[in-house]
Amino acid sequence: MNSHTSRDRSWAEDAIRRIEAEAARSADTHLFQIPVPTGWAVKVYLKDESTHRTGSLKHRLARSLFLFGLVNGWIREDTTVVEASSGSTAVSEAYFAQLLGVPFIAVMTRTTSAEKIALIQQYGGSCHFVDDPSEVYAAAEDLARSTGGHYMDQFTYAERATDWRGNNNIAESIFSQLSLEEHPVPEWIVVGAGTGGTSATLGRYIRYHRYPTRLAVVDPERSAFFPAWQTPDVPAVGGPSRIEGIGRPRPEPSFIPAVIDHMIQVPDAASVAAARHLRSVAGLHAGPSTGTNLWGVWQLAAEMEAQGKAGSIVSLMCDPGDRYAASYGDDDWLASRGLDPAPAEAVLQELFATGKWPAP
Structure with missing residues (x-):
């Protein structure tokens, strides 16, 4: 040699x-139970990835x-x-x-x-x-x-740098932290896609361990991920995402559509609204991609409630809202980009008042 x-x-x-x-010095991230509308049997959890040393998933x-x-x-x-x-x-x-x-x-x-x-x-x-x-x-x-x-x-x-079988990955952590909860195996895990790596890890882990949990991926407007999943045989083309950190103009190599059970396309203004709503109901200040996650969570939770199903849904708090004080946290900045979160905020307020997802 x-x-x-x-x-x-x-x-x-x-x-x-x-x-x-460095990893050994770091504790695992918290899994918070989030308030839900009164009377709901569905439990909602948010894994706070913003507590990592560098502040994000x-x-x-x-x-x-x-x-x-x-x-x-x-x-x-x-x-x-x-x-x-x-x-x-x-x-x-x-x-x-x-x-x-x-x-x-x-x-x-x-x-x-x-x-x-x-x-x-x-x-x-x-x-x-x-x-x-x-x-x-x-x-x-x-x-x-x-x-x-x-x-x-x-x-x-x-999608290949993380061991999807376990080895202290995010999926293993979620299931471990839920083990003493009323519904330890979640009905849904909801995540966004930036590279597709997190959804690939979660989807593979769920299948490898034979859990009945379903994986839902939420995607911003104009992103190529949603059409790539919806019509996998048709080349997908998207545009620049207005929700920083998720959504891509092309389907990335790490995006594995086959491990995803359901996708929801989320309006950009709704992502901002859901992040704001989280702060008002739970006191957690998150970035807009967390709002994208939550818009999907609330739709799936309302659907479970309407069907009389009890269970749990888990999603991720991707990063803190203070990283976006001058952008998504600023009303003038939002207005300059044609983003008005007020209508979507009203939808979430009605959901929490009635327990039902408002009709379109």
């Missing part, structure tokens, strides 16, 4: 130890992607790590890059929230901006090539 290879192997082993040590993904890159020999001591990201994945990857002492560059659109850009820079990362969301892939590949670095490519590797 030459000295260069030996040195690389030694560094990678220490890097893996540091990432594993993507902390799990970033850890898995770095470990995947290390064991494959793609990330070495002098490797510049490059990622195409709408924000939260880049924040988390910047954190792990700083932990290992390697450079990190995030490729993103100029519309990414200022709060997320500041967090990437806080963890020592650099930002490279493009105008069109469809440009992020090629720009990231070019940067990795020109720096001699590694393009992490979350959109391809998210």
